[in-house]
Every structure is written in C-alpha cells, then in structure tokens.
Amino acid sequence: MPSKADILAQADRLHGFFRAAGGQPVHTAILQPAETLLDLYGEDIRARAYVTSDALRGEQMLRPDFTVPVVQMHMDSGADPARYTYMGEVFRRQERDPHRPNEYVQVGYELFDGADPAKADAEVFALFSEVLSPLGLRAATGDIGLLLAAVEGLSTSDKRKAALKRHLWRPRRFRALLDRFGGRAPVPETRKRLLAQLERKGVDAVMAAAGPEIGLRSAPDIKARLVALMQDAAEPAIAPAEAELLDDILGLRETCANALEHLRDIAVDLPSILPALDRMQARLDALSDQGIDVDLLDFEASYGRTTMEYYDGFVFGFYAETRPDLPPVASGGRYDALTRILGQGRAAPAVGGVVRPELVLALSEGAP
Amino acid sequence: MMLKLGVPSKGRLMEKTFDWFAGHGVNIRRTGSDREYSGAVEGISGIDLVLLSAGEIPRELAAGRIHLGVTGSDLVQERIADWEARVSALEPMGFGFADLVIAVPRCWVDVDTLDDLDAAAAAFRAAHGHRMRIATKYHRLVREFLRDAGVADYSLVDSQGATEGTVKNLTAEAVADITSTGETLRANHLKILSDGLIHRSQATLFKSRTAPCDDDVRAVLRTLIGRMELGS
Numbered sequence: 001m002p003s004k005a006d007i008l009a010q011a012d013r014l015h016g017f018f019r020a021a022g023g024q025p026v027h028t029a030i031l032q033p034a035e036t037l038l039d040l041y042g043e044d045i046r047a048r049a050y051v052t053s054d055a056l057r058g059e060q061m062l063r064p065d066f067t068v069p070v071v072q073m074h075m076d077s078g079a080d081p082a083r084y085t086y087m088g089e090v091f092r093r094q095e096r097d098p099h100r101p102n103e104y105v106q107v108g109y110e111l112f113d114g115a116d117p118a119k120a121d122a123e124v125f126a127l128f129s130e131v132l133s134p135l136g137l138r139a140a141t142g143d144i145g146l147l148l149a150a151v152e153g154l155s156t157s158d159k160r161k162a163a164l165k166r167h168l169w170r171p172r173r174f175r176a177l178l179d180r181f182g183g184r185a186p187v188p189e190t191r192k193r194l195l196a197q198l199e200r201k202g203v204d205a206v207m208a209a210a211g212p213e214i215g216l217r218s219a220p221d222i223k224a225r226l227v228a229l230m231q232d233a234a235e236p237a238i239a240p241a242e243a244e245l246l247d248d249i250l251g252l253r254e255t256c257a258n259a260l261e262h263l264r265d266i267a268v269d270l271p272s273i274l275p276a277l278d279r280m281q282a283r284l285d286a287l288s289d290q291g292i293d294v295d296l297l298d299f300e301a302s303y304g305r306t307t308m309e310y311y312d313g314f315v316f317g318f319y320a321e322t323r324p325d326l327p328p329v330a331s332g333g334r335y336d337a338l339t340r341i342l343g344q345g346r347a348a349p350a351v352g353g354v355v356r357p358e359l360v361l362a363l364s365e366g367a368p
Numbered sequence: 369m370m371l372k373l374g375v376p377s378k379g380r381l382m383e384k385t386f387d388w389f390a391g392h393g394v395n396i397r398r399t400g401s402d403r404e405y406s407g408a409v410e411g412i413s414g415i416d417l418v419l420l421s422a423g424e425i426p427r428e429l430a431a432g433r434i435h436l437g438v439t440g441s442d443l444v445q446e447r448i449a450d451w452e453a454r455v456s457a458l459e460p461m462g463f464g465f466a467d468l469v470i471a472v473p474r475c476w477v478d479v480d481t482l483d484d485l486d487a488a489a490a491a492f493r494a495a496h497g498h499r500m501r502i503a504t505k506y507h508r509l510v511r512e513f514l515r516d517a518g519v520a521d522y523s524l525v526d527s528q529g530a531t532e533g534t535v536k537n538l539t540a541e542a543v544a545d546i547t548s549t550g551e552t553l554r555a556n557h558l559k560i561l562s563d564g565l566i567h568r569s570q571a572t573l574f575k576s577r578t579a580p581c582d583d584d585v586r587a588v589l590r591t592l593i594g595r596m597e598l599g600s
Contacts, residue, residue, distance in 0.1 A: 038523065043515075044511075095450065163490075206477055212557055217488070
C-alpha cells in the first residue's frame with residue numbers, strides 16, 4: 001500500500017499535467033451543504049456519503065465528489081469557455097466491504113465549453129488517455145445521450161417515455177417497465193380491479209369510498225394519477241420490433257467505428273437516434289484529430305448506466321485489465337443536465353473526469 | 369474465560385426470554401434486589417449473564433463483547449453493517465413478532481405496490497417541489513429495500529416514535545414502521561402496500577462471530593447448545 005505522501009506526490013504530478021493542459025487550479029470546501037446533494041442524488045447518497053451537522057448550518061456532507069461544487073463555482077463565475085483542475089480527498093461511506101477506502105484522493109479536470117461539444121469530449125478523453133498511457137489500461141466509452149434518444153423514439157406516450165428515461169440508471173427497473181409497456185409482463189390483479197372500479201363507478205366515487213384525506217399528497221394529486229392510469233391502460237403496447245431495437249442498442253459492445261456503423265443500420269427503423277449518431281460521428285472525428293485510434297476504442301452502449309445519474313452524454317472509464325479487483329483508475333463524462341439543475345435554468349455544457357492517484361501508483365509499482 | 373450471554377434487562381421481552389430458555393432446559397433468573405441488573409444461569413457453570421437494553425445487544429454482539437445475545441432480528445439487521453459477517457442467527461425464538469412494512473394513506477387509491485409508490489413519488493416531486501418523505505427509524509433496511517425495488521424520488525425522515533402520526537401532521541407522506549396487527553396503522557388511516565413487507569422480525573438468539581473464544585468458552589457453548597437441543 002503506497003504511503004499518503006507518495007499518493008499526494010503522484011496527485012501533484014497529475015495535477016501539474018492538467019494545469020499544463022490549461023486547467024485553472026480550483027479548491028472547494030470539504031464540508032458541503034447536504035441539501036443540494038440530497039436533492040440531486042436522493043437517499044442513495046446518504047448510504048455513500050458521511051453526513052454531519054451543526055445547529056447553525058444544519059446537515060453537511062463530507063465532499064463525496066468535486067463535480068457538484070466545481071459546477072456551482074463555475075455557474076457563479078459565468079466564464080465560458082473555462083477549464084478547471086483540482087486535487088483533494090473525497091469521502092465515501094462503506095457499509096459492506098471493509099477493504100474499500102472511505103477516503104481517497106481524486107485529481108480532476110473539467111471543461112465548460114458550449115461551442116463545440118464533440119471537441120470538448122475529445123479533449124478531455126485525450127488528456128486522460130495521455131496521462132494514463134504508460135499503464136496500458138483498457139478504455140471503455142459509452143453515450144447516455146444515445147440511450148435517451150432511443151427511448152425518445154419509441155412509439156408510445158410521453159408519460160411512458162418519461163418513466164423509462166427516469167429509470168435509465170436503474171437497469172432492472174428499466175427492464176421491468178419496458179416489459180410492462182411492451183405487454184410482456186402481466187398487469188397486476190389489484191391494478192385490474194382498480195381500473196374496473198374506475199370504469200364502473202367513476203374516479204370521484206372510488207376516491208370518496210377510500211377514507212379521509214390525510215397528508216400533503218392531495219386529492220387532486222391522486223385524481224391526476226388515476227386519470228393517468230386510465231389513459232395508460234388505453235395506450236397500445238410498445239411493438240415487439242421496437243423493443244428489440246432498444247435491446248439491440250443496449251446490448252451493443254463493439255469498437256467505436258463498428259458500433260457507429262451498426263447504429264446507422266438501426267437508425268433506419270429508429271430515426272430519433274440520428275442526431276445522437278451525428279454527435280457520435282463528430283466526437284470520433286475529434287478523437288481521431290487528438291490522435292486516438294477509434295478503430296480500436298471500445299464502445300459499450302450500456303456503459304455508465306449503473307453510476308451516478310448525472311452523466312447524460314459521452315461517458316468513459318479506464319480499467320486495469322490485469323486487476324479486475326480494482327475500481328476504474330479514471331472515469332468521467334458529459335453532464336449538461338446537471339449544470340442546468342444547479343444553474344437554475346442556466347446551462348453550461350460541461351464534460352470532465354477524475355483519476356485516482358493511489359491506483360496509478362499501485363499499477364505503476366506493479367509494472368515491470 | 370466466561371461465556372457472556374446478553375439478555376434483555378426488563379419487561380415482557382426479558383420474561384419471555386427467560387421462559388424460552390426454561391422451555392429449553394436452561395433456567396435463568398435475576399439475582400440481587402429487584403432493581404439490580406444482575407442474573408445467573410443455573411446448572412451450567414462458566415456463563416456470565418449480562419442484562420442489557422435490547423437495543424444495545426446488537427452493538428455488543430458486533431463488537432464481540434458478548435458471545436450470545438437475544439434481540440430482535442430487525443435491530444440486528446438495521447444496526448450492524450454487514451451483519452451476516454459479524455453475527456449468526458442460532459435460533460428464532462417464536463416471540464416478539466413484528467413486521468417492518470411500508471404504509472401509505474388509505475385515501476391513496478392509486479397506490480398499491482412499490483411500482484405505484486415510485487410513480488406517485490415522481491409526480492409528487494414534480495408537483496410539490498420536494499421528494500416524497502417516508503418517516504422511519506429503520507433507515508438502512510428501508511433504504512436498501514427501496515433501492516432494490518428501484519423506487520426513486522423519496523427521502524427518509526427520521527421518526528423515533530408515533531411514526532403513524534407523521535402523515536397527518538404533514539411531516540411525511542408515507543411511513544415505514546413496525547407493526548404486529550396493523551391496528552395502529554388502520555387507526556391512523558394508513559394501509560400497507562401489498563408488496564411492502566421489508567422484514568419479518570422476531571426475537572432471535574444470536575451468536576457473535578467476532579467475540580474472542582478460548583477452549584473454556586467453546587466447551588460451555590457446546591454444553592449450552594447441547595442442553596437446549598438446538599440444531600446448530
């Protein structure tokens with residue numbers, strides 16, 4: 001196990017690399033207001049972050065990542081384009097595996113540039129690829145934006161599309177929804193009974209029979225969902241051929257060049273993905289310009305679906321194939337939607353990534 | 369070294385624990401005055417009886433300060449991280465039954481399953497600007513259960529008592545609480561989701577996997593388990 005001093009020296013080296021690439025060094029507080037993070041990530045973040053509190057500021061979290069505070073800082077400054085780099089500890093609560101560190105150093109690079117997203121994606125990926133090149137890692141890439149576009153192209157109601165997009169990051173739940181909307185999973189008995197009652201007695205009578213109204217979820221809330229349930233029941237199932245196209249995309253694992261060709265074939269039947277494919281094409285061109293061999297670069301359409309749900313475009317990770325026990329040495333992606341949420345309407349298209357110096361060090365030591 | 373056996377220090381849980389041991393051929397009694405927390409196991413030497421609050425027994429088992437302990441399986445699973453690695457359940461004891469369930473207002477006719485809860489939570493958040501709040505004191509169990517079920521857009525709010533009243537008091541929209549008959553839930557106009565059973569709890573005899581053992585302790589443990597005719 002490398003010493004903390006060695007890890008910090010390695011972090012310094014990586015930080016220097018990103019500074020030389022134009023990254024302006026920034027610092028963020030270790031204690032972050034819990035409310036913002038909870039609102040973004042929900043209850044899951046509580047299982048993963050240390051929460052503490054004082055009587056004055058309420059709940060605070062030990063910084064679980066840098067992205068959120070860096071985005072907030074950037075939205076306040078309003079500069080565009082902007083490149084930032086940072087290094088420091090992040091803290092992750094561990095409840096299962098005592099061998100996983102609950103505190104480790106990250107070095108990151110974030111690029112805010114709305115002018116040419118493809119070029120920005122390529123710049124960030126190429127920087128990580130370059131700084132990690134001596135380690136011989138495998139790079140994996142994906143595109144969450146492609147998946148969102150594929151869902152958008154299904155011939156079904158906007159409500160169903162929204163439900164699928166909301167659960168894109170929970171593959172099991174996504175699958176269950178797709179099966180239900182495709183008529184492959186049966187409608188639960190209680191739902192059938194409810195729909196029959198609504199049909200027979202009407203919405204108001206069913207609600208009146210159910211007992212007193214209590215709580216903040218009001219009668220109009222309940223009524224709106226009952227109407228939505230009736231509309232959904234009348235909605236035709238997603239055609240098997242369409243569900244298969246989506247499955248085809250989700251299961252796609254190819255080199256980038258081959259993946260794009262295959263996706264172009266799929267787009268004949270699912271034209272909604274065409275803009276995403278044009279973006280992918282532009283990104284691959286930009287990556288080539290940066291000297292990345294896209295004929296060898298892996299593309300996994302489902303990559304990034306089980307991580308934090310703020311990536312909504314290009315995603316990437318670098319792995320040591322000889323050490324499957326290790327987490328990714330570096331990872332990152334595009335998070336335009338996150339900037340929109342934190343900017344309260346204002347967006348600042350952004351892409352970035354982080355690298356873990358102690359893993360770089362462990363792998364460098366293991367190298368011959 | 370003595371084998372340390374932790375049992376609840378008062379109330380019905382203590383009485384039922386003593387009865388259960390007696391029914392299994394081991395007599396436990398309190399010693400000293402009514403108010404003194406000390407006790408003894410008759411007929412088997414080498415056992416140190418430790419009277420503890422039932423809520424502290426999980427912690428003592430996990431820390432290895434007691435070898436055996438009687439407490440609710442809900443408390444063990446809620447309070448010990450990675451509990452299966454640190455304690456083992458020797459025998460369910462057949463009392464102290466309680467179900468940890470998710471309950472919502474009965475007027476929510478549109479919500480019967482976790483799927484419904486998830487969809488209602490999404491709409492609630494969009495309409496009210498904050499996540500749907502679920503009041504509970506079982507944060508870990510509830511969070512893991514809802515994560516496995518793929519429920520999003522909720523938040524847990526802590527409630528250490530009178531949890532069933534939180535909905536009416538507008539501090540939560542739903543609850544996750546212990547119930548044995550469902551009576552209190554019904555009285556507070558709440559209903560249990562049809563797939564909302566998180567954990568079926570009962571008093572259980574647990575063995576610590578971390579408590580230091582020597583030959584004496586192992587011998588006493590064998591004697592005790594043999595006397596009680598437990599399978600394990």
